[in-house]
Amino acid sequence: MGLQNNAEIVQSLYLAYLGRAADPEGLIYWLGQLEEERASANQVKQAIANSSEATAHLALLDSDDYVRSLYHHYFEREPGSLEVNYWAERLESGNLAWDELPDCMVDAACAQDQEALRAKLSVANYYSQHVTQNDYDIKQPLALDHLQSNEELYATLGRLAEHEAITLEQVGESVEGMPLYSAVVGTGPKTLMIVTQQHGDEPLGTEAVLGLLEYLAGESAGAQTLRETMTIVVMPRVNPDGFARWQEQVAGSEGVLDPRYNSNGIELNGTYDPNQPYDPDLAPESAAVRQQVAHYRPDLFLDIHNQNTYRSEDGSLATLSIMWPTNENIDPALIEFSQRAAVAIDQALGEYDHDNLTRYPGNDVPGISRNGLGLDGTATLLLEQRGLQEMDQLAQGTELDFSALAGALTLELWIGMVGIAEAMSTGSVDTLDPLLALQIPERAEAVSFEALYGSDQLLAFAEQSPMMLEETQLLGIQQDEAWLI
Numbered sequence: 001m002g003l004q005n006n007a008e009i010v011q012s013l014y015l016a017y018l019g020r021a022a023d024p025e026g027l028i029y030w031l032g033q034l035e036e037e038r039a040s041a042n043q044v045k046q047a048i049a050n051s052s053e054a055t056a057h058l059a060l061l062d063s064d065d066y067v068r069s070l071y072h073h074y075f076e077r078e079p080g081s082l083e084v085n086y087w088a089e090r091l092e093s094g095n096l097a098w099d100e101l102p103d104c105m106v107d108a109a110c111a112q113d114q115e116a117l118r119a120k121l122s123v124a125n126y127y128s129q130h131v132t133q134n135d136y137d138i139k140q141p142l143a144l145d146h147l148q149s150n151e152e153l154y155a156t157l158g159r160l161a162e163h164e165a166i167t168l169e170q171v172g173e174s175v176e177g178m179p180l181y182s183a184v185v186g187t188g189p190k191t192l193m194i195v196t197q198q199h200g201d202e203p204l205g206t207e208a209v210l211g212l213l214e215y216l217a218g219e220s221a222g223a224q225t226l227r228e229t230m231t232i233v234v235m236p237r238v239n240p241d242g243f244a245r246w247q248e249q250v251a252g253s254e255g256v257l258d259p260r261y262n263s264n265g266i267e268l269n270g271t272y273d274p275n276q277p278y279d280p281d282l283a284p285e286s287a288a289v290r291q292q293v294a295h296y297r298p299d300l301f302l303d304i305h306n307q308n309t310y311r312s313e314d315g316s317l318a319t320l321s322i323m324w325p326t327n328e329n330i331d332p333a334l335i336e337f338s339q340r341a342a343v344a345i346d347q348a349l350g351e352y353d354h355d356n357l358t359r360y361p362g363n364d365v366p367g368i369s370r371n372g373l374g375l376d377g378t379a380t381l382l383l384e385q386r387g388l389q390e391m392d393q394l395a396q397g398t399e400l401d402f403s404a405l406a407g408a409l410t411l412e413l414w415i416g417m418v419g420i421a422e423a424m425s426t427g428s429v430d431t432l433d434p435l436l437a438l439q440i441p442e443r444a445e446a447v448s449f450e451a452l453y454g455s456d457q458l459l460a461f462a463e464q465s466p467m468m469l470e471e472t473q474l475l476g477i478q479q480d481e482a483w484l485i
């Protein structure tokens with residue numbers, strides 16, 4: 001893979017040698033050196049690799065450790081022993097200098113490693129460009145290495161509720177008696193409501209909304225303004241029973257009820273038709289959502305999901321798909337506002353590298369929340385983020401590490417949610433042209449897991465690689481064994 005711009009070059013050097021995102025001043029300095037041609041990329045590499053911070057770190061490592069540290073810094077995973085030996089032997093025989101290894105590893109990276117590195121570079125770059133030098137944290141995570149269990153989620157919500165700004169209330173319980181919570185921040189006149197994980201096996205949105213709550217409770221000027229102008233209601237993981245079943249699948253259980261559904265086997269996102277009220281005993285989870293919507297009458301409702309992997313019209317991989325209410329009986333003004341909100345999210349995501357928004361192919365079924373709540377007078381958006389295919393692979397027992405991709409997706413959603421909250425807060429959303437929403441590229445064909453990461457992909461890449469084909473195949477075979485069995 002090639003690095004796409006100077007920011008990626010600088011961030012990749014910080015990752016390789018320092019294991020962290022560039023601090024804002026460092027990034028600006030090195031970008032200036034490169035852009036004004038005061039230093040070549042190689043000179044920047046030498047300067048960072050020979051910095052006291054890097055040499056202090058490298059001095060502690062033997063060649064095996066160094067290879068391992070690069071796999072973690074770049075690809076966010078533990079390498080196989082064959083991979084470690086392959087590179088360590090080349091370092092020790094003198095065929096490869098230590099400062100040549102990072103570039104060689106990037107050149108030889110298989111599809112999933114390339115994706116992980118691209119994800120980390122995007123997250124690092126966004127962080128460096130949005131944090132102040134004073135607030136910069138050397139330990140800022142650049143990946144999401146853990147999905148919270150139900151118990152961990154409740155503990156996190158409890159901790160968040162210690163913030164004065166957050167009110168936590170149990171608003172229902174699942175079929176199996178797990179509590180359903182609503183976390184409310186702010187006292188402003190406009191209301192944004194966000195629901196995640198109606199489908200138990202779609203967990204990334206939950207992680208993103210927890211990050212959003214943390215941000216909203218904080219002391220930044222942006223958060224304070226949002227608390228004064230907005231009321232933000234978050235219901236994370238409204239299908240906790242389904243998520244628990246997905247976790248059982250990941251742990252090896254077979255024959256459990258599809259984690260998509262609630263424990264009565266109900267597709268929760270089919271229970272919202274206001275003209276056919278659903279029995280709350282069968283679907284207490286969506287009953288709790290509808291009750292909160294009735295209570296808060298939000299100006300906008302976001303329904304967050306994970307979908308399988310799709311391409312955009314131009315063949316690139318979609319990260320996110322969006323759609324507004326599409327049932328013909330819904331008030332057109334409400335659809336228009338939802339479209340404006342989609343445009344606001346699209347614009348907010350424009351400043352983030354790991355974003356490729358597409359238009360979800362919506363249908364007019366009244367039972368889904370996007371249409372059902374729309375029929376009931378609420379503007380809604382469906383947000384379908386990539387990630388379901390990866391979660392499905394984990395449930396099938398594939399030993400893969402998606403933490404870099406998950407980190408980049410979670411940040412994308414966070415940026416989109418903060419973006420729409422700010423656009424509602426300032427009123428700028430009302431000035432946007434709803435027709436721009438129709439210019440968001442259509443979601444195109446699905447991409448299978450094998451097509452994305454399988455051996456064909458590895459071989460195709462090997463042909464473009466400066467490494468010897470057979471060497472890359474050797475690594476590819478190793479990776480196939482580790483990932484695809």
Ligand SMILES: [Zn+2]
Binds near residue numbers: 198199202305306
């Ligand atoms: Zn879903």
